[in-house]
Amino acid sequence: xxxxxxxxxxxxxxxxxxxxxxxxxxxxxxxxxTHGVLNFLLVTDGEVMHRAVPHIGYLHRGIEKLxxxxxxxxxxxxxxxxxxxxxxAANQAYAMAVEKLAGYVVPERAExxxxxxxxxxxxxxxxxxxxxxxxxxxxxxxxxxxxxxxEYINEITEELCGSxxxxxxxxxxxxxxxxxxxLAGKILLWLxxxxxxxxxxxxxxxxxxxxxxxxxxxxxxxxQNATGYGLVGxxxxxxxxxxxLRRDKPYxxxxxxxxxxVLGKGFRGAVGDSYDRFVVRVLEMRESCKILRQALVALxxxxxxxxxxRVIKPPVGETYAAVEAPRGELGYYVVSDGVxxxxxxxxxxxxxxxxxxxIESLSKGVMIADLVAIIGSLDVVAPEVDR
Amino acid sequence: MQYxxxxxxxxxxxxxxxxxxxxxxxxxxxxxxxxxxxxEPLEKxxxxxxxxxxxxxxxxxxxxxxxxxACPIEVIAIEVDRNSETKERHIVRFDVDAAKCMYxxxxxxxxxxxxxxxxxxxxxxxxxxxxLVLTFIKPGERALPFKPKDAPPAAIERGAITQALLDSxxxxx
Ligand code: SF4
Ligand code: SF4
Numbered sequence: 307x308x309x310x311x312x313x314x315x316x317x318x319x320x321x322x323x324x325x326x327x328x329x330x331x332x333x334x335x336x337x338x339x340t341h342g343v344l345n346f347l348l349v350t351d352g353e354v355m356h357r358a359v360p361h362i363g364y365l366h367r368g369i370e371k372l373x374x375x376x377x378x379x380x381x382x383x384x385x386x387x388x389x390x391x392x393x394x395a396a397n398q399a400y401a402m403a404v405e406k407l408a409g410y411v412v413p414e415r416a417e418x419x420x421x422x423x424x425x426x427x428x429x430x431x432x433x434x435x436x437x438x439x440x441x442x443x444x445x446x447x448x449x450x451x452x453x454x455x456x457e458y459i460n461e462i463t464e465e466l467c468g469s470x471x472x473x474x475x476x477x478x479x480x481x482x483x484x485x486x487x488x489l490a491g492k493i494l495l496w497l498x499x500x501x502x503x504x505x506x507x508x509x510x511x512x513x514x515x516x517x518x519x520x521x522x523x524x525x526x527x528x529x530q531n532a533t534g535y536g537l538v539g540x541x542x543x544x545x546x547x548x549x550x551l552r553r554d555k556p557y558x559x560x561x562x563x564x565x566x567x568v569l570g571k572g573f574r575g576a577v578g579d580s581y582d583r584f585v586v587r588v589l590e591m592r593e594s595c596k597i598l599r600q601a602l603v604a605l606x607x608x609x610x611x612x613x614x615x616r617v618i619k620p621p622v623g624e625t626y627a628a629v630e631a632p633r634g635e636l637g638y639y640v641v642s643d644g645v646x647x648x649x650x651x652x653x654x655x656x657x658x659x660x661x662x663x664x665i666e667s668l669s670k671g672v673m674i675a676d677l678v679a680i681i682g683s684l685d686v687v688a689p690e691v692d693r
Numbered sequence: 694m695q696y697x698x699x700x701x702x703x704x705x706x707x708x709x710x711x712x713x714x715x716x717x718x719x720x721x722x723x724x725x726x727x728x729x730x731x732x733e734p735l736e737k738x739x740x741x742x743x744x745x746x747x748x749x750x751x752x753x754x755x756x757x758x759x760x761x762x763a764c765p766i767e768v769i770a771i772e773v774d775r776n777s778e779t780k781e782r783h784i785v786r787f788d789v790d791a792a793k794c795m796y797x798x799x800x801x802x803x804x805x806x807x808x809x810x811x812x813x814x815x816x817x818x819x820x821x822x823x824x825l826v827l828t829f830i831k832p833g834e835r836a837l838p839f840k841p842k843d844a845p846p847a848a849i850e851r852g853a854i855t856q857a858l859l860d861s862x863x864x865x866x
Contacts, residue, residue: 380765383797447714454723468744468811474797482798483742510713514706515699616803 327351333677335364344681344688346665350674358669358677360662365692373652378404378618379478381649386472388636388654389690391434394420394427395631397476402557403627403638404478408620413609416480417559422601423466423475424629425594426493429500430459431632432540432587432594439584439682440511443520448511455503458496465489478618480611490602497595504592512588521584522575525668525680532578535667536660539634541684544570544586545578551630558629563600565593580683587685617647633657633685658690728816736852739813744796746814747789748855749829752846754808756784756838760800768794769809774835783835791817792825806839812852817859824862827855 333346345361369388373381385400386393398420405412412420437452460470467475467483475481511517527537532545542549550567552560568589570582622644628637634657641651661684668680725731739745761769772786789809801810819825830836839845 376765380763380799383765383795383799447710451717457723465740465742468740468742468798469796472795472797474799482802506713510710514710515703516706519699519703 328356344686344691346677348674348677353673355669355672355674355677358665360665362662362691365689367693369693370652370654373649375648377647378620378649381652382476383472383474386474387689388656388693389631389633389658389687390471391687392427392431392632393471393473394424394475395629395636397473398424398558399627399629399631399636400638401476401478402629403625403640404618404620406627407623407625407640407642408618410479410614411612412480413612414559414606415608416610418601418605419481419485419610420476421558421560422485422493422598422605423463423473423481425597425601426459426462428594428632429591430456432591435632435685436584436587439685440517442678442682443517445511445517448507451507451510455500462489462493462496477611479614480609484610485605490605493598494602497598501592501595504588508588512585518574518581521581521679521683522579524580524676525672525683526576526579527664527668528578531664535664537634537664538657538660539630539632540586540590541583541634541657541661543568544583546570551628551635557627562604563597565596568593580679583683619645619647628655631657633661633687633690654693656690656693658686661686662691736813736815743813744798744811746791746812746817746855747794747800747809747827748812748852749787749789749809750849750854751784751787751808751829751836753806753839754784754787754836755806755841756782757805759803759805760809763799763803765797765799766793766795769800782838784830784838785835787829789827789829790825791827792822806841808839810851812855814852814855814859819862827858829854829858
């Protein structure tokens with residue numbers, strides 16, 4: 307068996323030597339099914355994998371270090387880049403952390419707008435997750451359909467905050483733009499259009515027998531393993547663990563909405579298999595639609611930003627604030643030294659990072675092609691792994 | 694037996710999927726053929742909130758430097774020349790590096806007079822990256838800072854200044 311702790315370059319060289327019956331294959335970093343720039347070292351025996359070692363660091367941009375050199379308010383656009391598919395959640399979590407640290411209150415309307423933006427973003431992110439998962443397995447059509455739907459969301463956010471991907475919508479103490487009534491109507495109109503499309507999508511791919519057989523019982527994660535490896539978000543819930551920050555540690559105004567937490571039940575195979583992770587995401591989109599409808603109806607009038615000094619200097623202290631991002635708990639640990647207008651330290655906790663760590667143990671004895679299913683179903687997004 | 698039911702169910706779901714795909718043949722396509730096959734240029738139809746290339750109307754800039762301070766990555770460079778005798782201030786440089794800018798909008802938010810603002814322009818390809826430094830005050834020229842008490846000058850169409858700058862770089866008349 308290959309000993310594989312890549313501590314120095316010599317070990318890498320040893321790995322390159324073929325060992326009886328085993329083969330070392332590089333998958334990525336430029337592989338179409340490794341979402342973003344991910345590299346896997348596969349130790350295989352023919353088609354059967356003995357292990358897959360994820361190599362991270364290809365997209366490391368030092369965002370945490372950058373935070374120490376930008377002012378509190380100026381760090382907001384950098385948080386967009388943590389997870390390019392769900393920038394809104396990263397925005398909100400950072401704003402929440404600084405608000406908690408400095409003791410600012412956020413107007414109610416701003417909280418609602420954040421929820422609306424985040425849920426729209428959650429749908430957009432799950433669209434890409436499920437669509438690209440289907441595409442990795444080999445079904446290209448659903449992806450095109452989902453990208454079309456995502457385009458509507460992009461247009462809505464473009465009108466809301468001016469950007470399609472790097473929203474930079476939240477501000478410390480509020481949000482940057484108000485939601486005009488016409489846009490609220492547009493969102494409702496889109497929801498009316500979108501909910502039947504989910505049914506259509508189910509007919510197209512979710513209930514497709516070939517797709518189901520491809521994913522059912524592939525790489526099931528037990529509830530114990532899922533909590534042990536620190537999986538979060540839909541990956542955790544697909545394993546049957548009932549945990550969602552939106553309900554269990556209510557932040558913002560989530561406690562006012564009525565929605566269900568979708569759990570994996572072993573829809574067509576074992577609990578926590580790849581198919582469960584797929585279905586949980588599809589069902590979560592429906593729940594997000596529900597939240598959106600309630601939020602748009604209950605949206606109060608009022609301010610969207612509270613009075614916050616231009617240069618923010620929170621008192622000495624440290625805090626942690628987390629939100630339920632589409633890829634699970636996304637949290638910021640912010641330390642302030644009390645004198646500077648820049649954070650002393652910012653640590654970011656993301657869901658994809660822990661999802662990467664489980665891949666090595668999941669990959670023992672599965673086919674190479676199943677690795678694609680694992681990565682797709684765990685919804686790993688490379689920039690979120692590295693930051 | 695299970696084998697044949699599986700085949701049958703697979704066939705059925707393939708047909709079902711085909712039916713869905715086929716139904717889209719009769720719905721309106723979502724794609725448009727940019728840039729030539731659309732009735733109006735995209736710049737005109739984008740929402741007003743769109744965060745495109747920056748534009749500075751130097752006639753109403755008060756030289757407060759708030760935008761320069763707000764920018765987290767030092768995209769904006771403003772130089773103010775203060776005459777020690779007459780105490781007059783002049784803006785002698787106002788550069789925005791469009792290639793470095795991340796279009797976050799933090800500078801725009803801080804501007805008291807809306808002198809710096811986003812436009813809906815987005816197509817700024819040039820052969821030389823240096824061309825993307827938008828010099829709103831040409832070298833050698835100087836502008837008097839705007840006093841908020843004064844009457845504001847006539848509004849110009851949004852994007853006209855930046856567009857003219859880009860065109861002059863590309864040699865378009
Ligand atoms: S948009 Fe952002 S990056 Fe660009 S100049 Fe303004 S503050 Fe700087
Ligand atoms: S553009 Fe606006 S913020 Fe910048 S110096 Fe001029 S007035 Fe001040």
